[in-house]
Amino acid sequence: MSRTQRLGIAFSAFIAFAVGVITTLSLLLGDRPELYAEFAGAPAFARLMSLPAAIMVRLVAITSAVTIVIGISNLLYVHLGRVVRGAFFSIVMIASFALTIWWYWSKGGDTSLLAAVQVPIESALAALLFLSMVQGGARVLNKRADIWGLLFVTVLVVVLLGTVPIESLGPVRAWSDWLMEIPVSAGARAILLGIALGTVVTGVRVLLGQDRSYRG
Amino acid sequence: MNDDDFNWLPQEEEQEAAQQSRRGLFRFLPRFRRGRGGAAASAPSEESSLSGRRGLFRLIPRFLRRARSAPTEATAADLALEMGERPVEQLDDRLLALRERAQSRPEQETVSPREALYDVDDVLVRPEIIHRPGGVISPLALSKAQQEQVELLRDMVGGTALPDDSQSEGGLLSRGKRLFSLGAIPHLLVSILMLLALALPFVATGFSEGELPPLAFHEDRHGTTTAFNMLDNLTLDDYVLLAFEYGPTAAGELDELADVILRHIFAQGSKAIIVSSNPITIVHARNVIAAIERSVAPVSTRLVENQDYYLLRFLSGGALGLRDLSRNFGSIVNTSARGMPTGLGFTSLDEMTLMVLIAERAEDVRHWAEQVATETDSDFIAATGYAAQPLAEPYVYAHEDIVGMFIGVRDAYTYNQILQANYADYELPPRREDPGTGDGESAPTPSPTPTATATATPTATPTPTATETPQPQATPTPTATPTEPEPELVQLAVAPAATATQIPSPVAEVIAQGPVNIRRRPNTASDILALAATGDIFPVLGENGDGSWINILLPDGIEAWIASFLVEQYIAPADGTGGGAPDGSARAGDGQTVLQFDFSLRLGKTRPRFYQANPPAQGDRAEFVLLRDGRQEEQRLDAMTLGTIAAVLVIVAGNVFYMMRALTRRRRASQGN
Numbered sequence: 001m002s003r004t005q006r007l008g009i010a011f012s013a014f015i016a017f018a019v020g021v022i023t024t025l026s027l028l029l030g031d032r033p034e035l036y037a038e039f040a041g042a043p044a045f046a047r048l049m050s051l052p053a054a055i056m057v058r059l060v061a062i063t064s065a066v067t068i069v070i071g072i073s074n075l076l077y078v079h080l081g082r083v084v085r086g087a088f089f090s091i092v093m094i095a096s097f098a099l100t101i102w103w104y105w106s107k108g109g110d111t112s113l114l115a116a117v118q119v120p121i122e123s124a125l126a127a128l129l130f131l132s133m134v135q136g137g138a139r140v141l142n143k144r145a146d147i148w149g150l151l152f153v154t155v156l157v158v159v160l161l162g163t164v165p166i167e168s169l170g171p172v173r174a175w176s177d178w179l180m181e182i183p184v185s186a187g188a189r190a191i192l193l194g195i196a197l198g199t200v201v202t203g204v205r206v207l208l209g210q211d212r213s214y215r216g
Numbered sequence: 217m218n219d220d221d222f223n224w225l226p227q228e229e230e231q232e233a234a235q236q237s238r239r240g241l242f243r244f245l246p247r248f249r250r251g252r253g254g255a256a257a258s259a260p261s262e263e264s265s266l267s268g269r270r271g272l273f274r275l276i277p278r279f280l281r282r283a284r285s286a287p288t289e290a291t292a293a294d295l296a297l298e299m300g301e302r303p304v305e306q307l308d309d310r311l312l313a314l315r316e317r318a319q320s321r322p323e324q325e326t327v328s329p330r331e332a333l334y335d336v337d338d339v340l341v342r343p344e345i346i347h348r349p350g351g352v353i354s355p356l357a358l359s360k361a362q363q364e365q366v367e368l369l370r371d372m373v374g375g376t377a378l379p380d381d382s383q384s385e386g387g388l389l390s391r392g393k394r395l396f397s398l399g400a401i402p403h404l405l406v407s408i409l410m411l412l413a414l415a416l417p418f419v420a421t422g423f424s425e426g427e428l429p430p431l432a433f434h435e436d437r438h439g440t441t442t443a444f445n446m447l448d449n450l451t452l453d454d455y456v457l458l459a460f461e462y463g464p465t466a467a468g469e470l471d472e473l474a475d476v477i478l479r480h481i482f483a484q485g486s487k488a489i490i491v492s493s494n495p496i497t498i499v500h501a502r503n504v505i506a507a508i509e510r511s512v513a514p515v516s517t518r519l520v521e522n523q524d525y526y527l528l529r530f531l532s533g534g535a536l537g538l539r540d541l542s543r544n545f546g547s548i549v550n551t552s553a554r555g556m557p558t559g560l561g562f563t564s565l566d567e568m569t570l571m572v573l574i575a576e577r578a579e580d581v582r583h584w585a586e587q588v589a590t591e592t593d594s595d596f597i598a599a600t601g602y603a604a605q606p607l608a609e610p611y612v613y614a615h616e617d618i619v620g621m622f623i624g625v626r627d628a629y630t631y632n633q634i635l636q637a638n639y640a641d642y643e644l645p646p647r648r649e650d651p652g653t654g655d656g657e658s659a660p661t662p663s664p665t666p667t668a669t670a671t672a673t674p675t676a677t678p679t680p681t682a683t684e685t686p687q688p689q690a691t692p693t694p695t696a697t698p699t700e701p702e703p704e705l706v707q708l709a710v711a712p713a714a715t716a717t718q719i720p721s722p723v724a725e726v727i728a729q730g731p732v733n734i735r736r737r738p739n740t741a742s743d744i745l746a747l748a749a750t751g752d753i754f755p756v757l758g759e760n761g762d763g764s765w766i767n768i769l770l771p772d773g774i775e776a777w778i779a780s781f782l783v784e785q786y787i788a789p790a791d792g793t794g795g796g797a798p799d800g801s802a803r804a805g806d807g808q809t810v811l812q813f814d815f816s817l818r819l820g821k822t823r824p825r826f827y828q829a830n831p832p833a834q835g836d837r838a839e840f841v842l843l844r845d846g847r848q849e850e851q852r853l854d855a856m857t858l859g860t861i862a863a864v865l866v867i868v869a870g871n872v873f874y875m876m877r878a879l880t881r882r883r884r885a886s887q888g889n
Contacts, residue, residue: 060533061533122465137863
């Protein structure tokens with residue numbers, strides 16, 4: 001790696017670090033005039049402090065919107081290249097894209113294609129997922145016939161039966177509610193705590209230059 | 217310029233730095249003067265190899281070649297190469313320890329793949345690796361190395377030999393023969409059983425198992441009763457921020473919730489401001505509203521976008537887009553999904569009476585709770601499906617601003633039952649003779665007869681008093697900026713109309729040389745909503761106190777203001793002659809721009825504040841609740857119940873079978889030993 005490349009990496013890391021710190025400080029200290037109550041121009045100063053974060057967040061939002069345009073363009077570019085080679089599904093994709101555009105413009109902004117095509121297809125896929133999960137649930141003990149597999153299947157059955165609105169299943173519903181309120185809730189909170197800690201760690205790593213997701 | 221020119225660090229510090237673990241920002245400092253064995257030593261060789269190339273590369277100046285961009289991605293091979301070229305004393309402490317440990321390990325015997333995968337027989341079963349070309353899934357194209365690995369695994373578990381492609385004959389016929397196999401029969405039976413359980417409630421009677429959801433919410437941990445009461449307490453001209461955060465995949469589950477909540481908002485006379493971080497969902501929300509319109513079309517006029525509801529532009533940027541919504545709400549709420557101004561003058565989320573989130577994923581609930589709910593004092597309601605419930609619940613409990621949560625189609629059923637009971641005392645408006653096309657996107661069609669709503673609510677017809685001012689609403693009007701007082705409106709003299717289609721229309725024609733500014737408020741400091749050309753004609757709603765500004769209606773239904781000295785006002789007859797069109801829209805002369813607007817619909821809706829001296833009472837739009845078609849709801853709930861029971865049966869039966877088989881195998885194994 002040459003010195004120029006090394007300098008470029010250091011420069012991009014410095015930019016990321018500076019922008020990250022400024023945005024973080026702006027989010028923490030901006031729009032909170034109570035922090036500067038002793039100053040005469042506290043509200044104006046608080047607004048000024050929040051300005052960098054507002055600009056950065058707006059820049060991210062705009063950039064993200066532009067990436068959608070780039071993504072669509074790239075999708076069309078790739079599939080048009082495959083159309084030349086005769087890929088059938090690419091032809092279908094390009095034709096669907098053109099049909100949707102034509103339909104919208106010719107029908108005065110009609111969006112019924114979404115309700116007539118997209119929603120049924122995706123709902124059908126979700127239904128297939130349900131069937132697949134049932135098939136998989138029936139084969140849990142095929143691969144792991146031990147106490148843990150048995151515990152998993154038992155909990156699965158109890159929770160499913162707990163959602164069945166039949167009066168005679170009242171005791172099962174009580175067990176299901178207990179499972180949902182205590183173990184499942186605890187697990188969910190643990191997952192959320194893990195996500196929060198992971199987010200903080202990732203943020204610190206980016207700020208310190210350990211994690212270079214920006215490809216510097 | 218040579219390497220010594222970049223010698224920032226003294227020799228001692230460089231040695232020390234090289235021996236330190238190169239972590240963090242320090243790793244980016246240039247390491248210079250590493251002529252012996254360092255990574256930099258590889259650069260000249262690489263450069264020399266490049267320089268040795270023929271062609272255009274030789275023409276590039278040396279300093280440009282050295283300034284070439286960094287590699288777009290670093291591969292593991294690159295890193296390994298760099299590590300390998302680095303002197304031992306410069307290795308990271310962890311790598312040094314790892315190296316020493318590796319060197320201290322005794323030489324291990326080479327293990328054959330069969331011995332290394334000694335338990336592969338327990339993991340792989342024969343039917344899963346038998347190659348079946350054709351069928352539902354196309355055969356995979358394997359590389360030579362992959363084919364060798366497959367053959368190795370096949371040999372280890374005794375699978376059948378891979379058929380040679382050259383031996384396959386018959387094309388589609390041979391594929392068709394292998395479409396089904398005995399191994400697929402259990403899967404097929406399970407699928408048929410599940411489909412029967414799900415479909416029977418829709419095609420036959422007598423398959424209603426279990427109880428329907430209760431007719432009232434239990435005040436449980438989800439706070440559903442509180443959430444419903446907050447929606448039920450909405451009043452006229454309250455604004456609700458409604459976040460649609462679900463895609464077509466979850467439409468089957470969450471459309472019911474969205475439908476009842478939207479109907480409730482419309483029935484209360486409130487307005488929904490719909491946002492989403494998914495561009496497709498914005499379109500889907502428009503379809504949901506169109507379906508509501510079709511259901512009430514026999515008795516009600518259509519909902520007007522940017523008047524009864526607002527579809528805002530989609531929020532890009534994921535969680536940061538939501539933060540942008542919190543910080544720049546005034547900017548975002550000003551642009552509709554079609555890129556047009558909405559005319560909303562909000563500056564803060566705090567001006568929302570209520571916020572409702574309908575989310576498919578718990579992650580969306582998390583983002584809204586973290587980025588939006590914490591930034592506003594407005595109350596917040598969440599609605600999710602069953603899958604997102606466990607991970608979404610903690611936020612309902614943790615945030616005091618999140619008052620409650622609705623879950624799935626069962627809560628939607630209960631919600632609708634409560635609504636039907638609450639609105640049972642209201643009468644439906646008379647049936648309209650021409651309900652219109654009912655299509656959500658087609659142009660509005662003027663009604664040849666007085667609309668039912670217009671006759672049912674006399675306030676739809678402008679009163680002839682010239683100085684009547686609108687009555688203040690019980691709730692603050694959110695369209696006004698807090699720092700800017702509401703302009704005093706003075707209604708122009710308009711003759712009362714016998715029917716909606718025969719209303720003489722006060723219009724304002726631009727006589728000044730255009731373009732002329734049309735502003736949101738009656739002052740020159742206000743935002744410019746549009747530009748008008750000379751000859752443009754607009755319907756007039758009123759004027760301010762001193763008559764210096766005219767309140768006009770833009771073609772997309774937005775109220776705006778134009779300076780009175782720029783226009784000429786007159787009454788456009790609506791009899792199809794002269795300056796008026798049969799449908800009540802203004803008609804200009806030759807060469808003039810015509811701005812169509814359907815007065816009959818406008819008056820039928822009684823929406824302009826100008827005409828709301830006697831605003832419609834709450835419940836006047838009960839048709840949105842009473843005309844909800846919930847015939848399939850109970851069938852769907854029955855299908856859910858039967859499907860769940862079938863799933864439990866399949867899971868129990870399958871696992872009992874496999875458990876018995878495993879016990880039998882273990883017993884045989886123990887007997888064999």
